[in-house]
Amino acid sequence: MKARLAAALVARHAGNWLLGSFTLLFFVFLVAPIAVVVAVSFTPQAAVSLPYQGFSFRWYARLIEYRPFADSLLTSLYLALNSALVAVLIAVPAALALGRNTSRAATATVAFLLAPIAIPALVIGLSLLYYLSNLGLGVSYTSLLVAHTVISVPYVMRTVLAVYRNVGSDYEEAAAVLSANPWQVFIHVTMPLIAPGIFAGSLFAMLVSLDNLAVSYFFGTANVTTLPVVMLSYLQNQFDPAIAAISTVQMLITIALLLVVERTYGLRALTTQ
Amino acid sequence: MRLLRAFYTTVAIAATAFAFSASASAADLTVTAFGGSWEQAYRKCFVQPFEKATGKSVDVILGTPVQWVNQIAANPQKPPIDVIVGSVEGAKMARDRGLLDKLTPAEVPNMAELNPKLVAYGGGYGFPITYGAYGLMYSTKAVPNPPKSWQEFVEGTVKGQWKAALPSVSYVANAAGLIALFTKIYGGSYDNIQPALDQVKRMQASGNVTFYSDPNSPLMALRSGDIDMAMYFDGRAWAEHDANNPDIGYLNPAPGAVGYPNMAQKVKNGSPLGLQFMNALASAEGQACFANAMQYAASNINVKYVPKVQPRIATEERSILVSFDDIAAVSPQWVETWNKQIGK
Numbered sequence: 193m194k195a196r197l198a199a200a201l202v203a204r205h206a207g208n209w210l211l212g213s214f215t216l217l218f219f220v221f222l223v224a225p226i227a228v229v230v231a232v233s234f235t236p237q238a239a240v241s242l243p244y245q246g247f248s249f250r251w252y253a254r255l256i257e258y259r260p261f262a263d264s265l266l267t268s269l270y271l272a273l274n275s276a277l278v279a280v281l282i283a284v285p286a287a288l289a290l291g292r293n294t295s296r297a298a299t300a301t302v303a304f305l306l307a308p309i310a311i312p313a314l315v316i317g318l319s320l321l322y323y324l325s326n327l328g329l330g331v332s333y334t335s336l337l338v339a340h341t342v343i344s345v346p347y348v349m350r351t352v353l354a355v356y357r358n359v360g361s362d363y364e365e366a367a368a369v370l371s372a373n374p375w376q377v378f379i380h381v382t383m384p385l386i387a388p389g390i391f392a393g394s395l396f397a398m399l400v401s402l403d404n405l406a407v408s409y410f411f412g413t414a415n416v417t418t419l420p421v422v423m424l425s426y427l428q429n430q431f432d433p434a435i436a437a438i439s440t441v442q443m444l445i446t447i448a449l450l451l452v453v454e455r456t457y458g459l460r461a462l463t464t465q
Numbered sequence: 466m467r468l469l470r471a472f473y474t475t476v477a478i479a480a481t482a483f484a485f486s487a488s489a490s491a492a493d494l495t496v497t498a499f500g501g502s503w504e505q506a507y508r509k510c511f512v513q514p515f516e517k518a519t520g521k522s523v524d525v526i527l528g529t530p531v532q533w534v535n536q537i538a539a540n541p542q543k544p545p546i547d548v549i550v551g552s553v554e555g556a557k558m559a560r561d562r563g564l565l566d567k568l569t570p571a572e573v574p575n576m577a578e579l580n581p582k583l584v585a586y587g588g589g590y591g592f593p594i595t596y597g598a599y600g601l602m603y604s605t606k607a608v609p610n611p612p613k614s615w616q617e618f619v620e621g622t623v624k625g626q627w628k629a630a631l632p633s634v635s636y637v638a639n640a641a642g643l644i645a646l647f648t649k650i651y652g653g654s655y656d657n658i659q660p661a662l663d664q665v666k667r668m669q670a671s672g673n674v675t676f677y678s679d680p681n682s683p684l685m686a687l688r689s690g691d692i693d694m695a696m697y698f699d700g701r702a703w704a705e706h707d708a709n710n711p712d713i714g715y716l717n718p719a720p721g722a723v724g725y726p727n728m729a730q731k732v733k734n735g736s737p738l739g740l741q742f743m744n745a746l747a748s749a750e751g752q753a754c755f756a757n758a759m760q761y762a763a764s765n766i767n768v769k770y771v772p773k774v775q776p777r778i779a780t781e782e783r784s785i786l787v788s789f790d791d792i793a794a795v796s797p798q799w800v801e802t803w804n805k806q807i808g809k
Binding site (some may be wrong): 200240241256260318321322326409412413415422425426427429431432 | 495499500680
């Protein structure tokens with residue numbers, strides 16, 4: 193009996209050890225490339241190579257010297273915020289209107305609103321360029337915003353739909369029975385319940401926008417160009433650690449964003465309901 | 466419904482606000498550029514002197530030729546770009562789609578100083594500012610006696626005297642820089658590239674060749690010792706030599722290396738000021754500044770190079786000028802044949 197218990201204990205420990213090792217290896221596999229990018233950004237050398245000797249902020253100074261990096265980073269951040277905001281304004285009412293509707297038309301409309309995820313971004317970008325130009329918007333910040341909103345809507349829609357369907361209609365019905373008007377029901381009942389979905393969707397939308405190249409590519413102007421487009425153009429002619437430095441800055445912004453969400457709302461709230 | 470109406474009112478207000486906040490370009494002229502050191506030299510040599518001389522403002526769009534051509538094609542009556550400076554492939558695309566103005570020396574006087582063989586690349590719709598030769602970049606330590614001809618390069622690779630990198634089918638220089646070049650050397654024609662592919666296959670079978678699809682890979686591979694040699698652009702090779710790797714050498718083996726022009730074109734319905742800017746792009750002064758910075762051969766025959774750059778500049782005798790229009794007509798078949806036989 194004792195021997196069998198001991199064997200089971202050993203097997204359990206071995207299993208835990210194997211699982212832990214696998215998780216650690218997987219974590220290293222995911223994080224190592226990012227760590228390399230961060231490490232390379234501090235090289236004093238002119239070339240991307242490891243290992244290197246010394247430590248330098250030379251390539252961070254280059255970010256200030258080469259204006260398109262800083263300008264396009266600001267454009268990307270501004271665009272990500274705005275497109276997430278507009279996506280919320282479109283996707284949340286749509287999700288509320290369609291979430292509990294089981295008609296074929298509603299199902300088709302949901303599928304239509306989620307469709308941009310399934311279409312290659314290059315196709316969306318090229319099509320929107322010609323379409324928006326025909327509408328008179330041309331190559332402008334407005335067109336860029338519309339394009340980024342199109343690719344952001346499915347992310348907000350998906351998360352809000354999932355949360356809203358899980359909530360059930362009891363709370364809203366109870367509020368209505370207690371004389372709340374539709375606006376009061378939305379503000380005091382529905383909104384707090386679906387907030388995690390809106391938050392998570394907005395976060396996804398912002399990250400998708402920040403990272404997007406294929407759509408932004410077609411709408412760049414002299415004053416409005418996103419960071420990925422500038423990075424691509426830079427890389428085609430120059431390959432130095434400035435790219436690692438700007439990537440590190442971009443990562444820090446994303447981490448800061450997540451920290452703000454964690455401090456103000458709590459990341460756990462985004463994953464539990 | 467009231468709720469939805471309130472939401473959509475908010476959306477409309479937000480959209481209107483964004484439309485008004487859209488930053489329209491206020492510059493007198495909008496031109497294109499590749500990013501990084503290319504853009505910096507371009508601004509210093511052409512844009513800033515132009516702004517100083519004319520008192521006009523110039524905006525520079527960063528990106529790629531496919532992006533610029535489509536932006537113009539989508540807005541042909543009111544193009545967002547007045548002058549395109551980009552690749553020869555992009556130049557052909559813009560020309561084929563009827564997006565350009567024809568140019569003559571009467572409108573752009575400095576065109577009279579340009580090498581007519583290079584001006585021919587524009588087909589009347591623009592001219593090259595510079596061109597880069599696609600020859601051999603090599604490690605002077607690993608290959609003290611580099612091949613003097615392309616045949617020597619192929620045979621040395623097959624024998625394992627060095628490890629070499631060639632452009633893959635997805636790299637811009639594959640068609641003209643490798644296939645058209647080898648067709649010229651080993652026979653065949655643009656309709657029959659088999660003799661050229663046979664040589665590539667020989668090198669591939671030897672195991673001494675890798676294929677690259679982005680311009681940074683050969684620089685890193687040469688630095689790490691993974692390769693000893695690569696088919697590469699001269700200006701980029703010398704920039705790497707000066708900045709990071711003094712062991713790099715470069716040469717154009719006999720009978721020469723294919724020249725890739727950097728085309729400048731005036732967009733139809735763009736600002737008339739574009740003609741003045743084109744004249745600046747054709748000027749000996751502007752091109753001398755740019756060519757010395759980027760280490761590419763200038764199209765203006767009066768350009769003087771600084772002593773350090775002069776011996777590095779591709780000469781006409783060692784440059785092969787191919788018809789990119791003819792190559793573009795057959796390149797879909799070339800890609801298919803390459804994919805079937807080489808597969809990289």
